[in-house]
Structures are given as C-alpha cells and as structure tokens.
Amino acid sequence: MSDFRQDPISGRWAIVAESRSARPTEYPVRPPSSSIENCPFCEGHESWTPAEVGAARPAGLPANGPGWRVRAIPNKFPTLSADAGAARGATENPEGPIRPGWGFHEVIIATPEHSTPLAKLTPEAAGRLLRMVRERLRVLLTTNGVEACVTFENSGPESGGTLLHPHLQIVALPEIPPLLREEVDGLARFARAHEGRCGYESIASAERVDRSRMVRDSDDFTVFAPFASEHPFEVRIHPRRHESSFAQATDRELDELASLLPAVLGALDDVAPGASYNLVSRALPAGRPRAEEYHWHLDLLPRLVRADGFEVGGGISVNPVSPESAAEQFRAALERSGGPIPAAR
Numbered sequence: 001m002s003d004f005r006q007d008p009i010s011g012r013w014a015i016v017a018e019s020r021s022a023r024p025t026e027y028p029v030r031p032p033s034s035s036i037e038n039c040p041f042c043e044g045h046e047s048w049t050p051a052e053v054g055a056a057r058p059a060g061l062p063a064n065g066p067g068w069r070v071r072a073i074p075n076k077f078p079t080l081s082a083d084a085g086a087a088r089g090a091t092e093n094p095e096g097p098i099r100p101g102w103g104f105h106e107v108i109i110a111t112p113e114h115s116t117p118l119a120k121l122t123p124e125a126a127g128r129l130l131r132m133v134r135e136r137l138r139v140l141l142t143t144n145g146v147e148a149c150v151t152f153e154n155s156g157p158e159s160g161g162t163l164l165h166p167h168l169q170i171v172a173l174p175e176i177p178p179l180l181r182e183e184v185d186g187l188a189r190f191a192r193a194h195e196g197r198c199g200y201e202s203i204a205s206a207e208r209v210d211r212s213r214m215v216r217d218s219d220d221f222t223v224f225a226p227f228a229s230e231h232p233f234e235v236r237i238h239p240r241r242h243e244s245s246f247a248q249a250t251d252r253e254l255d256e257l258a259s260l261l262p263a264v265l266g267a268l269d270d271v272a273p274g275a276s277y278n279l280v281s282r283a284l285p286a287g288r289p290r291a292e293e294y295h296w297h298l299d300l301l302p303r304l305v306r307a308d309g310f311e312v313g314g315g316i317s318v319n320p321v322s323p324e325s326a327a328e329q330f331r332a333a334l335e336r337s338g339g340p341i342p343a344a345r
C-alpha cells in the first residue's frame with residue numbers, strides 16, 4: 001500500500017510506501033574514513049586551507065593560527081568561484097546558453113574537535129557556529145551579484161560529504177536555484193489564493209493543530225515531519241517569524257536553535273543510528289522583490305535510501321517511512337534524551 005502525496009507549496013510529489021522498508025538489502029554501508037593527521041580542518045593545519053574570512057578565537061591570537069573555536073574559509077575546491085569571471089551574462093550557443101560559474105563557496109568549520117558531530121555540540125558551541133553562519137550569510141547575501149544562498153551540512157558517507165570533520169558550507173549563487181524558485185512561486189500562488197497569507201505559516205499552524213506529524217513546538221520554532229516528505233525521517237525546523245533567510249534571525253532565535261538543532265540531530269541518530277544526512281537551508285537577500293514571499297527554514301534530509309531507477313527516471317521519491325511514523329519516533333527519542341531543549345509553549 002502506498003500514497004501519492006503533494007507538497008502544497010513546491011508542488012513536488014512523493015510516494016510514501018512503508019512496505020518498502022521491509023525490502024532485503026545486500027549492500028553494506030561504507031564506514032566514513034577518519035584521520036586527524038590528514039584532516040585540513042583540524043587545529044594546527046590552518047595553513048592547509050585558504051586564508052580565513054571569519055573566525056571566533058580569544059583576543060590576541062593571530063588569524064590563520066590555532067586557538068579558534070569556529071572558522072570560516074573559502075572552499076579550496078569551490079563549486080562556484082568569484083575568479084570565474086563576471087556574475088552576469090549568458091552566451092547563447094546552438095547547444096544552449098552558457099555562463100561562467102561565478103559565485104562564492106565557503107566552509108564553516110564547526111569546531112576544532114575532529115570527531116564531535118553537530119548533534120554533540122553544547123548549546124554554547126552550536127551558538128558560536130550559528131553566529132558565524134549568520135555573519136557569513138549577511139556578508140554573502142549583500143554581495144553584488146548574489147541572488148540566493150544555500151547553506152548545508154553533508155554528514156556521513158551517503159550525504160555526498162567527503163570529510164568527517166564537522167563543517168557547514170554556504171554556496172552563494174548568481175541566480176535563484178530551481179528548488180528555491182519552486183518554493184517562491186508556490187508561496188506566491190498560495191498567497192494569491194489565501195488573502196496574502198504565508199503558505200509555510202499556514203502549514204505550521206495546521207501541523208500544530210493536527211499534531212500527528214509534530215516533533216517539537218517551541219517559542220520560536222515549529223519542528224515537524226512534512227506531509228509529503230521525500231526522505232525517511234525528514235524533519236523541518238520552521239521559524240515562526242517570517243524572514244527570507246537565517247541572516248535575519250534574532251539572537252533569541254539563534255540561541256533557541258543552538259539547543260534545538262543538536263537535539264533534533266541527536267534524535268535522528270537515536271531513531272536511525274549512524275544515518276547520513278543533509279541539513280539544508282535556502283536564503284534570499286532581504287529587500288528584493290521575491291524575498292518578501294519567502295519564509296526561510298531548515299530541512300533535515302536523512303540519506304538512508306539511495307534513489308533507484310524509478311525515482312531518477314520518474315523524478316519522484318519513494319519514502320519507506322511515513323512522516324507520521326517518523327514524527328512519533330522523533331518525539332520518543334527527544335523524550336528519552338531529555339536534553340537541553342526548549343519547552344513547548
């Protein structure tokens with residue numbers, strides 16, 4: 001038995017098919033490789049990376065040396081680079097338009113500790129990391145030519161990540177990427193049909209009433225498993241306040257997220273031990289015409305199943321864990337952990 005479910009904002013469909021979780025699998029999960037001696041993000045190896053663009057370290061210690069608590073650097077192997085040429089202007093070719101891969105790609109090393117995942121960060125350490133992310137987003141989103149940013153963490157061998165040392169990345173693009181465009185178009189469509197209301201706030205309100213997909217409700221955030229989840233144990237962290245990016249987050253929101261995020265990541269490791277995941281947040285620069293409609297959020301996308309030929313060929317995900325079951329398991333895990341998590345309002 002399965003359901004087709006549609007995300008009301010993006011319009012994307014997912015197939016929720018719980019019976020598929022019973023499939024036998026013969027493929028082993030590769031363990032991540034880990035070597036402190038060869039890690040470019042470990043303390044003492046600062047000269048292995050490009051010069052830092054931001055860092056938190058005690059006063060008096062020089063830049064690009066040890067002693068830091070969080071460190072932002074340009075990616076040594078960038079997806080997009082400001083060296084690639086002008087931000088604008090595609091050249092028409094018979095085969096299709098082509099333009100330089102202009103943009104920015106930064107790495108934010110979460111902690112000097114090689115083997116401490118985000119899930120294990122103290123609220124103070126997570127707060128330092130989130131402050132640096134907010135600072136870099138503020139810089140990148142106000143850089144001429146930047147139209148959008150994607151902030152993400154790749155964790156584990158199935159996430160696309162290559163280095164174990166915990167780090168986030170920000171890619172700043174000269175164009176709004178397709179998923180963000182789908183969201184903004186969907187939010188605009190929803191607002192036209194519902195007296196200007198924000199679609200994501202309507203969804204979060206509905207989830208707070210329904211409760212079957214709720215994970216945690218706090219003063220500033222609603223955490224739930226989205227109705228049309230494409231990934232098993234997918235969770236959305238939705239800020240109650242409407243802003244176009246995490247760059248606009250208040251100190252209070254940031255402090256709350258510093259407790260909430262490690263707790264949610266810890267709960268994932270409880271319900272699916274060792275799960276690889278991507279943590280993703282999209283952002284639009286404040287004050288631009290499309291930005292008003294956007295409501296930023298964090299998506300936790302566990303990578304427990306690989307897309308097969310049907311999913312790649314049809315452009316639709318098959319999710320073997322219903323979001324209702326996922327939310328129930330997350331709630332139980334959070335209760336077991338009893339960790340530093342904001343109380344429900």
Ligand SMILES: [Zn+2]
Pocket residue numbers: 036039040041042043113114165
């Ligand atoms: Zn390391």
Ligand SMILES: [Zn+2]
Pocket residue numbers: 198199200201241242243294295
């Ligand atoms: Zn909103």
